[in-house]
Amino acid sequence: MTRDLDLLLPSPHPVELIDPTGQTVAEATRELPDDAALLRAFAGLTTARRINDQASALARQGRLAVYPSSHGQEACQVAAAQVLTDDDWLFPTYRDTAAVVMRGVDVAEAFLPLQGAWHSGYDPHEHKTAPQATPLATQLLHAVGVAHAARLRGEPTVALALCGDGATSEGDFHEALNFAAVFRAPVVFLVQNNQYAISVPLARQSVAPSLAHKGIGYGVPGERVDGNDVAALLAVLGTAMARARAGEGPQLVEAHTYRMQPHTNADDSRRYRKDDEVAGWAERDPLARLETWLRQHDLLDDARLAAVTADADQLAARMRTELAGDATPEPAELFAHVYATPTPQLVEQAAVVADELSREDAHR
Amino acid sequence: MTSTATTGHEKLTMAQALNRALRESMAADDSVVVFGEDVGALGGVFRITDGLTAEFGDTRCFDTPLAESGIVGMAVGMAMNGMRPVVEMQFDAFAYPAFEQITSHVAKMRNRTRGKVSLPMVIRIPYAGGIGGVEHHCDSSEAYYAHTPGLHVVTPANAADAHRLLRAAIASPDPVVFMEPKKLYWTKEEVDLGAELPGIGRAMIRREGTDATLIAYGPSVPVALEAAEVAAQEGRSLQVVDLRSIVPFDDETVCAAVRSTGRAVVVAEAPGFASVASEIVARVTERCFHSLAAPVRRAVGFDIPFPAPKLEHVQLPGVDRVLDAVDDLQWDLS
Numbered sequence: 001m002t003r004d005l006d007l008l009l010p011s012p013h014p015v016e017l018i019d020p021t022g023q024t025v026a027e028a029t030r031e032l033p034d035d036a037a038l039l040r041a042f043a044g045l046t047t048a049r050r051i052n053d054q055a056s057a058l059a060r061q062g063r064l065a066v067y068p069s070s071h072g073q074e075a076c077q078v079a080a081a082q083v084l085t086d087d088d089w090l091f092p093t094y095r096d097t098a099a100v101v102m103r104g105v106d107v108a109e110a111f112l113p114l115q116g117a118w119h120s121g122y123d124p125h126e127h128k129t130a131p132q133a134t135p136l137a138t139q140l141l142h143a144v145g146v147a148h149a150a151r152l153r154g155e156p157t158v159a160l161a162l163c164g165d166g167a168t169s170e171g172d173f174h175e176a177l178n179f180a181a182v183f184r185a186p187v188v189f190l191v192q193n194n195q196y197a198i199s200v201p202l203a204r205q206s207v208a209p210s211l212a213h214k215g216i217g218y219g220v221p222g223e224r225v226d227g228n229d230v231a232a233l234l235a236v237l238g239t240a241m242a243r244a245r246a247g248e249g250p251q252l253v254e255a256h257t258y259r260m261q262p263h264t265n266a267d268d269s270r271r272y273r274k275d276d277e278v279a280g281w282a283e284r285d286p287l288a289r290l291e292t293w294l295r296q297h298d299l300l301d302d303a304r305l306a307a308v309t310a311d312a313d314q315l316a317a318r319m320r321t322e323l324a325g326d327a328t329p330e331p332a333e334l335f336a337h338v339y340a341t342p343t344p345q346l347v348e349q350a351a352v353v354a355d356e357l358s359r360e361d362a363h364r
Numbered sequence: 365m366t367s368t369a370t371t372g373h374e375k376l377t378m379a380q381a382l383n384r385a386l387r388e389s390m391a392a393d394d395s396v397v398v399f400g401e402d403v404g405a406l407g408g409v410f411r412i413t414d415g416l417t418a419e420f421g422d423t424r425c426f427d428t429p430l431a432e433s434g435i436v437g438m439a440v441g442m443a444m445n446g447m448r449p450v451v452e453m454q455f456d457a458f459a460y461p462a463f464e465q466i467t468s469h470v471a472k473m474r475n476r477t478r479g480k481v482s483l484p485m486v487i488r489i490p491y492a493g494g495i496g497g498v499e500h501h502c503d504s505s506e507a508y509y510a511h512t513p514g515l516h517v518v519t520p521a522n523a524a525d526a527h528r529l530l531r532a533a534i535a536s537p538d539p540v541v542f543m544e545p546k547k548l549y550w551t552k553e554e555v556d557l558g559a560e561l562p563g564i565g566r567a568m569i570r571r572e573g574t575d576a577t578l579i580a581y582g583p584s585v586p587v588a589l590e591a592a593e594v595a596a597q598e599g600r601s602l603q604v605v606d607l608r609s610i611v612p613f614d615d616e617t618v619c620a621a622v623r624s625t626g627r628a629v630v631v632a633e634a635p636g637f638a639s640v641a642s643e644i645v646a647r648v649t650e651r652c653f654h655s656l657a658a659p660v661r662r663a664v665g666f667d668i669p670f671p672a673p674k675l676e677h678v679q680l681p682g683v684d685r686v687l688d689a690v691d692d693l694q695w696d697l698s
Contacts, residue, residue: 089445119476124444131476135468141434142469145441145449152397152423153446171461175434182429329478337479338513340537343565343612 007221010212014224014256017231020284022292030235035299037082041230042294043308044078045287048098050312051107052261054319055097055114059265063323065116068095072228072260075286076192078102079233080160083241084128091130091143091161095192095259099162103129107315108322117328136167140176140189144250147185158186158244160237166197168214169205177218180250187250188240189220192227194259199272215252227255228286231293258284331357373556379549381523382412382488384557385530386450390420393448396534398425400435400452400488409454410490410549436462436487440469443483443539450534456491457500463508470539471514486533486540491519492583492633493680494547496673503670504634506582509541510610510643517610518564519543521585524555525608532563540564545583567614569621573603576627576690579618579644581607584631584681591631591686602690610640615647622648623655627693629663631686633679636664658694 017028024032032038052071059067070077073095081102084090092099100110105122112121113132120131130146133139143161150157167173168191180187191211195202208214212222221243225236233255240251258281262269269278294300335342335350342350376384390396398413404427407414416425428435432453439449453459459466466487473483493502510517516538520526526544533540562568570585571592580588585606592602605621607614622628628648632641645660663686665679 118478119472120478123480124477125480130444131473131481135464138437138465138469141437141465142441142444144434145438145443146445147441148438149442149445149447159441171431172433172437172465175429175431175437178429178431179434179438333478337475337477339474339516339612340482344615345613 005216008216008219010210010222010224010254014226015232015236016226016229017235018229018289018293020228020289022289022296024293030232030239032231033234033238035297037234038231038290038294039299041078041082041234042290042300043311044082044102045074045230045290046308047312047315048074048077048102049287050316051098051101051319054316055111056261056265058319058323059114064111064114066264066266067114068264069261070095070098070259072281072285073192073194073257074098075230075233076190076227076255076257079230079237080162080190082234083237084160085156086128087155087157088241089128089130089143089146089157089159091139091159092132093139093162093164093167094132094134095164096132096162100129100132103127105129106322107319108327111319111323112327115323115327137163137170137172137176139163140167141172141179143187144176144180144183144185147180147187148183151184151186156245158188158241160188160190160241162190162192164197165191165193165195165202165205165211166200167191168211174214174218177215177220177250177252181218181220184247184249186244186247188237188244189250189252190237191252191254192257193254194257196259196263196273198263198267199269201272210254212252212254220250220252222252222254224254224256227257228284228289230286230290372558373554375552376523376555376557377550377552378520378523378526378544379410379412381527381555381557382530382544383414383416385527385534386413386416387419389450389531389534390416390424395446396424396448396450397442398450398452399428399439401428401430401454403427403452408452410546412488412544413452432459432462433465436465436470439485439487440465440473440483443485444473444481448484448534450486450488453487453489455497455501456489456503456505459487459489459505462487466509466515466541467512471512474538475514482537483539484537486530486542488542488544490546490549491543492545492547493670493676494583496676498673499670502676504632504665506543506610507634507639510640514539515611516540516564517543518608519545519582519610520608521545521548521580521582521606523551523553524557524559524561527555527557528561529564529608536564543582547583548586562608564609565612565614566609567605567607567617569603569617570606571602571604573601573625575601575625576629576693577603577605577621577625578629578631578686579605579607579621579648580631581610581640583633587682587686588631591683591690594683595687595690600690613647615651618644619648619651622652622660626655626657628656628660629686629689629693630660631663631681633665633681635667636662637667639664657697658692661689661692663689
């Protein structure tokens with residue numbers, strides 16, 4: 001089915017409902033989410049920020065092997081988790097651990113890969129959350145497949161697939177948009193455009209008018225949103241999810257945000273960007289602007305803030321406890337999940353490992 | 365599972381046997397879906413999916429956009445969500461755009477998720493030469509997949525096996541790369557589709573022999589059988605083992621066969637360097653060294669890109685190359 005161009009075009013400017021100073025945007029094109037949704041989002045932002053800060057601290061202490069922080073991108077993390085129902089699937093990337101935790105995954109399971117213990121730690125079926133993808137854009141096609149299978153069975157599932165600006169250059173991004181469009185699969189693609197693919201700025205990824213415009217070539221409606229305005233994200237993603245669920249096919253959303261910290265704790269971002277650029281984005285902080293707005297609308301006072309902060313502190317304390325120990329599985333497990341039934345060769349090799357380890361133990 | 369299988373002897377080509385296996389699997393299990401390029405109305409360029417859309421509808425057998433990574437990636441998602449996709453890569457070399465999906469996701473999802481997510485899916489790949497195909501249509505790409513832990517790699521050499529192994533591949537909880545020797549698609553044989561045959565992971569002795577063992581798979585099995593026939597006329601008794609399954613590899617059958625003769629030649633089309641044939645030589649040598657009267661030899665393709673049609677006969681191991689390798693098995697020392 002071909003589609004009218006004007007139905008596919010993103011707004012001329014990213015949708016913004018609460019501006020960086022915490023004021024309601026006057027000529028907003030969408031309705032603000034209700035108070036309950038915004039309060040829930042504020043608690044989410046507070047928690048997500050604490051997850052990022054605590055995980056970064058644990059990485060500095062050597063308790064985590066690595067941590068790719070989403071500090072500054074928490075509005076995308078929170079909105080992504082908040083617009084999903086229990087029927088929906090989330091397809092997160094390696095930077096979306098906060099969204100994975102918001103989805104209900106226990107921190108011990110969510111952080112297992114970051115401890116260097118296994119490649120993924122949770123049951124994707126239990127949480128309807130795919131393993132966090134390390135390669136770029138490959139998971140977008142899996143989202144299309146999950147959504148298409150659900151649609152064939154008449155289930156209401158929508159798949160929300162996350163990727164970054166760099167991933168839009170990968171072939172799988174384009175194949176996923178095209179497949180989703182051709183099969184009318186209920187998928188929402190959320191591009192967190194945080195301006196950098198490790199060190200490479202957006203200008204080297206694309207000269208398109210925006211990343212949301214990339215949907216046009218595939219007949220996929222695109223929209224742009226201020227990725228640090230959780231109210232706008234909830235509104236735009238909510239609409240996209242509803243359209244996908246209603247059978248209108250895939251939707252593409254580009255969120256303009258910024259990775260406030262290096263790519264991971266192993267990266268040195270001063271080699272490719274200036275401090276004043278980072279400082280400029282600090283003024284667009286997603287947490288501060290919503291706090292200002294909520295206080296101005298008498299939805300948040302010091303007592304309520306203290307309660308929200310206490311919840312986040314509690315999660316951080318649990319991270320410190322849960323991630324203090326060694327969660328490394330037994331080496332024998334390396335042979336257990338390669339196939340449903342280990343091949344004769346793997347049975348032999350597992351015995352070799354058992355023997356090697358027993359001799360190591362004997363030498364100790 | 366065999367409730368819908370046809371029983372009784374009939375004459376079928378490998379292409380028809382594969383079609384039958386797909387049809388039976390789709391009839392037996394609604395979650396089996398078939399998709400790829402030209403598999404719908406056309407029935408596939410080799411007609412393996414002929415009639416499936418007409419019989420089962422276009423949600424069960426359908427054409428996709430022309431993008432192999434998209435096809436395999438979407439199959440991963442569908443397998444994650446309760447389906448059993450069977451996807452067709454149109455030709456061996458046209459599967460390469462899907463290589464990342466196959467090696468990084470299809471092969472690794474079960475291990476990544478500690479057994480929580482299995483991917484019951486089949487990637488069908490027509491492969492190897494012998495049909496005068498143009499460039500990119502004749503690769504023997506099995507080593508790429510066999511080298512990747514997490515994939516089963518299966519390749520039939522006759523119609524009965526094509527049927528039996530494809531049904532087993534579709535029923536498998538693990539992803540299977542199903543490699544179809546395209547030069548054998550049209551070979552007609554008398555087959556009994558209801559017959560009980562060994563499943564994935566078991567090799568079969570195709571011809572008994574006492575002097576040396578030829579180990580072959582897929583398109584090379586008929587070559588090995590022909591070589592054994594010629595050798596018999598020259599007074600040499602060659603045994604022929606058909607691997608059927610490259611992964612899992614049937615060390616038991618292969619090694620028992622080699623020990624019984626004390627000599628072995630591996631026959632394969634792929635370039636020999638770092639190949640499945642090399643792996644077989646290494647395994648047999650490690651496990652059967654004291655039973656061997658000569659080094660294990662290979663009759664394989666040269667380490668060159670697959671030639672254009674008029675020169676492909678130079679590349680393909682034929683009876684002469686196999687028998688030359690057999691002649692080199694140190695007969696004068698025994």
